[in-house]
Amino acid sequence: MNKKIVKLKIKRQDKPDAQTYWQEFTIPYKERLNVIACLQDIQRNPTTQSGESVNPVTWDCNCLEEVCGSCTMLINGKVRQACTALIDSLEQPVLLEPMSKFPVVRDLQVDRSRMFENLKKVKAWVEIDGTHDIGEGPIMSDKVRAQRYALSECMSCGCCLEACPQFSLTNNFMGAATFSQVRLFNLHPSGSMLKEERLDAVMGEGGITDCGNAQVCVEVCPKSIPLTESIADIGRQTTLQTLKNIFVK
Amino acid sequence: MPKRKKKIIVIGGGLTGLSLAMKICERNAEVVIVSYQSLKRSHSVCAQGGINAAIDARNEGDSPENHFYDTIKGGDFLAHQPLVRDMCYQAPAIIHLLDRIGVAFNRTGEGHLEFRRFGGTLYSRTAFAGATTGQQLVYALDEQVRRFQHDGAVKTLEWHEYLGAVLDSQGICRGAVLQDLRTNTVFTLAGDAVVLATGGPGQVYVRSTNSTVNTGAAATMAYLQGARYGNGEFIQIHPTAIPGPDKLRLMSESARGEGGRLWVPRNAGDARPPKSIPDSGRNYFLEEKFPLFGNLVPRDVASREIHDIVYNQNLGIAGEPMVYLDLTHKSKDYLEDRLGGIIDIYKKFTGEDPKDVPMKIFPAVHYSMGGLWTDYETDGNGMIEHGSPRNQATSIPGLYAGGEADYQYHGANRLGANSLLSCIYTGLMMCRGIFTYIENQDKSVDDIPSTTFGDSRNHWESRLNEIKAMKGSENPYQLHRDLGDIMMGNVLIVRENKKLEKTIREIDDIKTRFKDVNCVDSTDWANPTPSFINQLYCMIELSRVITKGALMRDEFRGAHYKPEFDLKQPSKFDPHEYIDYLEKKNYGEVSEDAFPEGHLEYMKRFEANNDNWLKSTIAEYKNNKPEISYEPVDTSIVTPRPRKYD
Ligand SMILES: Cc1cc2nc3c(=O)[nH]c(=O)nc-3n(C[C@H](O)[C@H](O)[C@H](O)COP(=O)(O)OP(=O)(O)OC[C@H]3O[C@@H](n4cnc5c(N)ncnc54)[C@H](O)[C@@H]3O)c2cc1C
Ligand code: SF4
Ligand code: SF4
Numbered sequence: 001m002n003k004k005i006v007k008l009k010i011k012r013q014d015k016p017d018a019q020t021y022w023q024e025f026t027i028p029y030k031e032r033l034n035v036i037a038c039l040q041d042i043q044r045n046p047t048t049q050s051g052e053s054v055n056p057v058t059w060d061c062n063c064l065e066e067v068c069g070s071c072t073m074l075i076n077g078k079v080r081q082a083c084t085a086l087i088d089s090l091e092q093p094v095l096l097e098p099m100s101k102f103p104v105v106r107d108l109q110v111d112r113s114r115m116f117e118n119l120k121k122v123k124a125w126v127e128i129d130g131t132h133d134i135g136e137g138p139i140m141s142d143k144v145r146a147q148r149y150a151l152s153e154c155m156s157c158g159c160c161l162e163a164c165p166q167f168s169l170t171n172n173f174m175g176a177a178t179f180s181q182v183r184l185f186n187l188h189p190s191g192s193m194l195k196e197e198r199l200d201a202v203m204g205e206g207g208i209t210d211c212g213n214a215q216v217c218v219e220v221c222p223k224s225i226p227l228t229e230s231i232a233d234i235g236r237q238t239t240l241q242t243l244k245n246i247f248v249k
Numbered sequence: 250m251p252k253r254k255k256k257i258i259v260i261g262g263g264l265t266g267l268s269l270a271m272k273i274c275e276r277n278a279e280v281v282i283v284s285y286q287s288l289k290r291s292h293s294v295c296a297q298g299g300i301n302a303a304i305d306a307r308n309e310g311d312s313p314e315n316h317f318y319d320t321i322k323g324g325d326f327l328a329h330q331p332l333v334r335d336m337c338y339q340a341p342a343i344i345h346l347l348d349r350i351g352v353a354f355n356r357t358g359e360g361h362l363e364f365r366r367f368g369g370t371l372y373s374r375t376a377f378a379g380a381t382t383g384q385q386l387v388y389a390l391d392e393q394v395r396r397f398q399h400d401g402a403v404k405t406l407e408w409h410e411y412l413g414a415v416l417d418s419q420g421i422c423r424g425a426v427l428q429d430l431r432t433n434t435v436f437t438l439a440g441d442a443v444v445l446a447t448g449g450p451g452q453v454y455v456r457s458t459n460s461t462v463n464t465g466a467a468a469t470m471a472y473l474q475g476a477r478y479g480n481g482e483f484i485q486i487h488p489t490a491i492p493g494p495d496k497l498r499l500m501s502e503s504a505r506g507e508g509g510r511l512w513v514p515r516n517a518g519d520a521r522p523p524k525s526i527p528d529s530g531r532n533y534f535l536e537e538k539f540p541l542f543g544n545l546v547p548r549d550v551a552s553r554e555i556h557d558i559v560y561n562q563n564l565g566i567a568g569e570p571m572v573y574l575d576l577t578h579k580s581k582d583y584l585e586d587r588l589g590g591i592i593d594i595y596k597k598f599t600g601e602d603p604k605d606v607p608m609k610i611f612p613a614v615h616y617s618m619g620g621l622w623t624d625y626e627t628d629g630n631g632m633i634e635h636g637s638p639r640n641q642a643t644s645i646p647g648l649y650a651g652g653e654a655d656y657q658y659h660g661a662n663r664l665g666a667n668s669l670l671s672c673i674y675t676g677l678m679m680c681r682g683i684f685t686y687i688e689n690q691d692k693s694v695d696d697i698p699s700t701t702f703g704d705s706r707n708h709w710e711s712r713l714n715e716i717k718a719m720k721g722s723e724n725p726y727q728l729h730r731d732l733g734d735i736m737m738g739n740v741l742i743v744r745e746n747k748k749l750e751k752t753i754r755e756i757d758d759i760k761t762r763f764k765d766v767n768c769v770d771s772t773d774w775a776n777p778t779p780s781f782i783n784q785l786y787c788m789i790e791l792s793r794v795i796t797k798g799a800l801m802r803d804e805f806r807g808a809h810y811k812p813e814f815d816l817k818q819p820s821k822f823d824p825h826e827y828i829d830y831l832e833k834k835n836y837g838e839v840s841e842d843a844f845p846e847g848h849l850e851y852m853k854r855f856e857a858n859n860d861n862w863l864k865s866t867i868a869e870y871k872n873n874k875p876e877i878s879y880e881p882v883d884t885s886i887v888t889p890r891p892r893k894y895d
């Protein structure tokens with residue numbers, strides 16, 4: 001492989017309803033480059049490999065250290081964060097495409113507001129009486145804390161949804177990230193007070209029963225969130241809830 | 250005051266903006282939150298190590314008063330004391346609130362909050378959620394805001410950019426000019442007050458520990474519209490980050506709080522792998538020089554020492570500007586549990602595991618102690634009058650600021666884990682005062698003629714159109730890099746007047762080149778380039794504020810180190826001698842032999858220097874330039890004295 005240059009092939013789209021097209025770029029190689037550094041290089045010299053001046057490629061990013069979830073895209077066909085995609089470990093030309101399960105805004109930018117709408121549907125929060133000083137929070141064992149922490153690292157990046165065979169642009173499947181958040185809040189002593197409402201929300205359309213258990217979601221999660229466990233656990237919780245609904249209602 | 254609900258526009262969805270929005274909703278007013286990106290992706294998610302509160306969970310004798318003193322001393326006495334004191338007293342309640350809303354803070358055996366040590370204090374005062382505390386706090390507050398969104402009390406305008414304030418004929422802020430970052434349309438939003446919770450300006454240096462949106466443009470625009478900017482020259486350089494071509498990724502101070510040690514090989518040429526260098530061949534330079542605080546000296550001190558080891562003593566690893574940050578003596582499980590977040594970052598970017606090999610790190614631009622000048626009112630007992638409309642008010646009426654965007658909590662150097670606290674404290678605290686401000690207005694925003702809004706919109710529309718029409722030869726993204734290189738070269742850890750003078754001329758050159766910018770994208774859908782060019786303009790203006798402030802401040806205080814003005818503290822000096830000296834002075838002439846040799850002279854130098862420089866720097870934009878003046882700092886609670894950490 002030529003170590004002096006980096007070749008990129010980028011799928012572009014000017015507007016949501018516009019045609020897509022590919023462009024190729026060559027940039028000088030530097031040590032420890034990641035995909036975002038390459039895109040920044042293109043901003044400084046927006047010229048394709050064939051010498052044509054073009055608009056710089058647009059993409060989303062912020063933290064550059066894989067905690068904000070902004071820069072998710074398909075890199076050589078695999079969904080992941082661009083900031084931690086190091087050029088030294090990628091085959092060239094590096095293929096960049098926007099995620100396919102969310103509407104494209106422009107180039108590599110997509111609109112993931114659906115993820116946040118789902119968080120509303122399942123009431124992914126703890127109801128509190130107010131923000132005034134009413135003393136300490138609930139006592140919680142560090143074991144439960146550790147379990148919750150692992151789930152609460154979800155940065156809503158959307159990798160698990162992109163990879164999921166059930167999740168598509170047009171249906172309303174909630175996806176693994178949402179189920180996992182239900183588990184997170186049901187694990188919290190005061191959060192669990194909304195447990196039943198949350199379970200009802202994932203028992204409806206697009207909910208947990210639509211999950212085919214293909215388990216690809218867990219393989220692509222950059223934060224190693226135990227999604228399969230969450231899906232199984234929420235499956236159990238909803239089964240119990242169904243029984244309860246039958247007997248209590 | 251209008252009969253309808255109060256309407257407040259909050260710019261920024263980091264910790265400051267989120268906590269304020271939550272409070273406003275709770276008090277039954279309307280809030281619009283504006284942010285470049287989804288709130289959940291704000292820069293605050295980067296914070297790793299933790300948040301301070303003197304809960305004294307470990308029975309070490311800690312108290313809010315100690316927290317207050319450490320913060321003031323850490324900031325080299327440049328912070329306004331009543332505010333800091335109030336913040337430290339509110340801190341325990343803030344942590345409990347965060348715990349109640351579900352933050353996964355690490356816990357003790359009994360299930361209470363666990364605390365760890367951080368820099369600049371001898372107490373375990375830092376609550377933490379692994380090494381991703383900022384992320385966990387943002388998520389929890391974002392969830393609370395989402396809860397109110399669900400109830401319809403809050404409107405979020407994500408993917409929107411704040412361009413400037415709408416000012417009426419009397420200079421009162423009546424709303425905000427925004428740009429939809431997808432449709433690229435410009436519009437105004439009327440509000441009873443506008444709050445800038447827009448974070449810090451790390452991008453002025455290009456490479457820093459900050460996120461890419463941290464251009465400081467919103468605060469700078471307020472300065473360009475007439476707001477005062479305080480202490481701009483105080484930029485914190487964090488001692489431990491991974492060097493890199495695009496970003497300098499932070500390795501949190503919590504690594505040292507959990508026992509991490511800084512060292513270099515004792516002999517300059519020692520090329521052995523770090524693990525095979527025995528203790529006798531290692532120079533634990535902070536532990537040797539500061540036996541009391543060791544690796545947990547404040548950041549300004551640690552960064553200067555690393556700079557000295559690397560550049561003056563030429564002891565950097567293999568001759569490179571790097572030193573070791575060593576955690577390998579701790580158990581792997583412990584490290585994964587407490588520091589997993591940063592260990593992953595180090596592994597992902599360098600390919601090495603800090604649990605097995607010492608990390609290689611170097612200082613990096615991290616935080617701005619300076620920011621928009623904001624006001625406050627005390628209750629006469631050293632605490633803050635929480636309902637005062639002056640709290641967190643900028644010098645433009647109706648425009649407020651908080652979090653990293655303001656200037657008043659951290660003096661000349663911020664202590665670790667105090668920023669998350671000041672962000673949430675200001676967010677929660679300022680709400681009441683803003684309400685009072687709105688209630689006191691004799692003319693409401695509803696009475697302002699629509700032309701005021703129309704004019705503001707037209708101004709910004711034509712400004713962006715002018716930018717789009719720029720077809721010069723300078724690439725704006727390259728020009729930004731060049732600005733960053735200049736700032737990085739000369740306005741960093743060690744500052745010299747000759748270099749600062751040169752920097753001012755170099756920034757002027759950048760300003761000239763700016764006129765010849767080429768707007769490389771002139772399309773009208775989701776086009777980020779015109780915005781960026783406008784932000785670049787702001788960064789150039791802010792770099793002038795920072796550099797001019799640094800040039801004019803002829804002293805050494807906190808993060809602002811000018812070797813030429815180092816007062817050279819005698820090595821055996823005890824800060825209490827200074828209090829003693831002040832007391833003795835009250836009774837007349839102090840004789841030489843009342844103190845060890847050289848100490849009296851040093852104390853007189855210290856006193857004279859404080860008379861000259863214990864002042865806040867205020868920059869105002871006049872005649873197209875920053876005009877600098879100074880104003881007194883409120884030191885009414887503890888007497889400023891020399892800092893010492895050994
Ligand atoms: C790597 C790292 C680690 C850190 N670790 C710690 C720590 O452990 N403890 C600690 O106390 N502090 C830490 N800090 C500091 C702390 O994270 C920040 O100071 C703090 O998060 C700033 O919060 P904020 O609410 O003021 O602003 P930010 O979180 O920066 O949020 C600013 C918001 O304003 C929006 N915005 C800005 N300008 C505009 C505009 N023009 N238009 C629209 N929206 C705009 C942004 O989109 C964003 O939503 C760390 C900092 C870094 C960089
Ligand atoms: S298990 Fe399969 S179907 Fe279910 S969420 Fe994961 S990827 Fe989708
Ligand atoms: S669960 Fe993992 S892959 Fe899915 S959104 Fe969260 S962090 Fe991303």
Ligand code: FES
Nearest residue numbers: 062064066069083
């Ligand atoms: S930029 Fe934040 S995850 Fe990549």
